[in-house]
Amino acid sequence: MPYGYNGNILHVDLTNGKLEVENPPEAFYRKYMGGSAMGVYYILREMPRGADPLGPDNVLTLFVGVTTGAAISGQSRVNANAKSPLSGGIGDAQGGGFFPAELKFAGFDGIVIKGKSPKPVYLFINEGRPELRDASHLMGKVTGEVDAILKEELGDKKIEILQHGPGAENGVLFSSLVSMSNRHAGRTGMGAVMASKNLKAVVVRGTKKPAIYDSKALAALNRTGPAGVKNNPDMDGLATHGTAVVSLFNNSIGCLPTRNYSEGQFEGAEGISGELMSETILKERDTCYACVVRCKRVVEVTEGPRKVEPTYGGPEYETLSTFGSYCGVDDLKAVAYANQVCNQYGIDTIACGATIAFAMECYENGVITKEQTGGLELKFGDAEAMLAALDAIVHNQGPLGKVLSQGSEKAAAIWGNGADEFLITSKGGEAPAHMPQAKRSLGLIYAVNPFGADHQSSEHDPYYEEGVPDFNLDRLKLIGLSQPQPAYSLTPEKVKFAYNSQLFFSLCDSAELCQFVYGPAWTLYGPKETAEMINAVTGWGVTVDELQEIGARRLNLFRVFNAREGFGRADDKLPKKFFKALKGTGPTSGFALTQDELDTAIDEYYRLAGWTDNGVPTPATLKQHDIEWAAEYLPG
Numbered sequence: 236m237p238y239g240y241n242g243n244i245l246h247v248d249l250t251n252g253k254l255e256v257e258n259p260p261e262a263f264y265r266k267y268m269g270g271s272a273m274g275v276y277y278i279l280r281e282m283p284r285g286a287d288p289l290g291p292d293n294v295l296t297l298f299v300g301v302t303t304g305a306a307i308s309g310q311s312r313v314n315a316n317a318k319s320p321l322s323g324g325i326g327d328a329q330g331g332g333f334f335p336a337e338l339k340f341a342g343f344d345g346i347v348i349k350g351k352s353p354k355p356v357y358l359f360i361n362e363g364r365p366e367l368r369d370a371s372h373l374m375g376k377v378t379g380e381v382d383a384i385l386k387e388e389l390g391d392k393k394i395e396i397l398q399h400g401p402g403a404e405n406g407v408l409f410s411s412l413v414s415m416s417n418r419h420a421g422r423t424g425m426g427a428v429m430a431s432k433n434l435k436a437v438v439v440r441g442t443k444k445p446a447i448y449d450s451k452a453l454a455a456l457n458r459t460g461p462a463g464v465k466n467n468p469d470m471d472g473l474a475t476h477g478t479a480v481v482s483l484f485n486n487s488i489g490c491l492p493t494r495n496y497s498e499g500q501f502e503g504a505e506g507i508s509g510e511l512m513s514e515t516i517l518k519e520r521d522t523c524y525a526c527v528v529r530c531k532r533v534v535e536v537t538e539g540p541r542k543v544e545p546t547y548g549g550p551e552y553e554t555l556s557t558f559g560s561y562c563g564v565d566d567l568k569a570v571a572y573a574n575q576v577c578n579q580y581g582i583d584t585i586a587c588g589a590t591i592a593f594a595m596e597c598y599e600n601g602v603i604t605k606e607q608t609g610g611l612e613l614k615f616g617d618a619e620a621m622l623a624a625l626d627a628i629v630h631n632q633g634p635l636g637k638v639l640s641q642g643s644e645k646a647a648a649i650w651g652n653g654a655d656e657f658l659i660t661s662k663g664g665e666a667p668a669h670m671p672q673a674k675r676s677l678g679l680i681y682a683v684n685p686f687g688a689d690h691q692s693s694e695h696d697p698y699y700e701e702g703v704p705d706f707n708l709d710r711l712k713l714i715g716l717s718q719p720q721p722a723y724s725l726t727p728e729k730v731k732f733a734y735n736s737q738l739f740f741s742l743c744d745s746a747e748l749c750q751f752v753y754g755p756a757w758t759l760y761g762p763k764e765t766a767e768m769i770n771a772v773t774g775w776g777v778t779v780d781e782l783q784e785i786g787a788r789r790l791n792l793f794r795v796f797n798a799r800e801g802f803g804r805a806d807d808k809l810p811k812k813f814f815k816a817l818k819g820t821g822p823t824s825g826f827a828l829t830q831d832e833l834d835t836a837i838d839e840y841y842r843l844a845g846w847t848d849n850g851v852p853t854p855a856t857l858k859q860h861d862i863e864w865a866a867e868y869l870p871g
């Protein structure tokens with residue numbers, strides 16, 4: 236009998252409506268653990284090389300992990316993977332909430348989706364029974380409406396729904412997958428992929444909880460949770476103010492991207508801070524299945540020109556930054572409204588806000604004219620202009636919306652005229668709100684990460700810089716990191732920090748663990764407790780080293796996928812803008828990355844990973860990680 240998981244993976248061929256269940260052996264679950272490691276396993280085997288990301292040959296996978304649904308914090312996550320329409324490389328997005336646990340209780344550990352339905356459908360999995368149902372009546376409706384209709388017509392308020400919004404139907408490439416109308420698997424355009432398959436939603440309901448190997452050990456670990464939050468300042472801040480607790484800290488260290496990453500300090504930071512949100516528009520805190528941290532925000536605005544409904548949750552730090560400081564906007568209610576629009580239309584807030592900021596800089600520098608903005612004075616600091624651009628994007632309308640809906644990289648190619656000088660992208664993804672000028676190892680990860688700039692793919696530099704508390708260092712030692720480095724450095728040891736912590740985060744995106752709860756440094760549980768939790772659920776007796784191996788498998792399989800699609804070292808790059816000195820105030824004013832520094836770091840990173848000079852895993856490296864089967868997918 237499996238512990239923690241069901242042993243069932245659903246294969247859906249939308250072209251012919253065929254549904255099949257696969258029952259992989261236990262060794263498969265232990266080797267990949269779920270999430271994107273399992274997803275890319277199927278994508279490599281089932282998606283032909285060169286497939287159109289928005290065509291029927293693309294394969295979309297949705298996987299939870301072996302511990303999803305267990306009674307402990309931070310386990311209810313789902314990963315979506317497919318070829319990304321933004322980069323042409325691997326796409327990867329993780330989301331939380333209650334959908335992941337409910338998918339497990341409905342009897343499945345993952346879904347592999349291929350083909351294209353001749354008409355809009357949704358997949359309904361009810362107590363182990365999957366079926367495809369007509370979704371014509373759901374098209375064009377915002378996420379909250381779809382949730383309400385499905386709950387009404389299925390007569391069950393406890394169903395969980397993962398859907399793409401009308402933004403994807405309108406052709407917005409950076410569309411996300413949304414559950415609860417406010418939780419996103421946000422990045423790399425996974426909503427656009429699902430929409431291209433005429434699959435509107437996956438709806439799940441179930442009551443079968445997988446068996447737990449050692450419930451007492453799991454309960455003991457779970458009991459340390461509330462105290463762990465209270466006694467850990469990082470966790471307490473996250474619980475109290477949400478992810479936006481870092482707004483003012485990042486501003487103080489010159490790491491709050493301002494006016495499209497031109498500056499690292501924003502004079503209006505107080506206006507978009509987690510503290511102000513708590514004092515003003517916060518209605519309540521929310522959570523994911525069984526999580527004691529409750530970091531999710533629910534905000535409400537009942538007065539003024541734009542109402543914000545609690546249904547649509549509240550803005551994260553990234554959203555407050557991209558629609559706020561990136562655009563030079565310090566109007567919290569305007570940003571909360573932008574967040575609501577993105578939640579209604581199923582849009583990645585990072586890509587969207589950053590793309591608007593990019594367009595603002597293009598406009599202010601004469602790269603584009605009013606003709607291209609549809610008459611909009613698209614200037615930094617103008618909240619109304621920001622919201623007008625957002626409206627054009629989600630509807631994919633007008634000269635501005637039609638271009639920006641494709642993301643800033645494609646917009647720069649369309650506009651030309653030097654627009655690429657203002658890009659902040661890597662592999663088609665706009666950089667999140669943690670600046671590589673201040674956190675140098677993040678710059679390396681933004682460049683080499685297989686799915687572009689991502690702040691959740693490695694630990695951040697301040698946790699491995701001189702003066703880091705013993706609490707964090709003791710945990711980092713468990714993944715081979717014991718020599719904190721000077722601030723703002725990108726030494727070989729910092730490269731090791733980036734790589735080793737990336738492996739742990741890669742494990743989290745496979746076992747489907749929230750990186751605010753399980754991590755190599757500041758989180759509620761460190762590497763040791765992560766292994767203990769997985770062992771309590773599965774009985775496997777895994778070590779931290781074995782967990783790092785799973786992270787390495789996912790990372791290498793991602794690189795194999797990208798290499799097969801023609802990616803190499805030339806794609807592991809950063810935008811020109813990151814090599815220009817930051818303007819404005821703060822400790823990072825005047826800072827820039829250098830190409831030499833990045834090249835040296837990439838060399839060292841490839842060496843640690845066991846990849847060629849072109850950044851491709853060798854057959855020997857694949858063998859070392861026990862995934863030699865993937866060598867057949869390496870290019871020529």
Ligand code: SF4
Binds near residue numbers: 308523526527528750
């Ligand atoms: S820490 Fe926050 S995002 Fe993570 S599982 Fe808990 S409530 Fe969800």
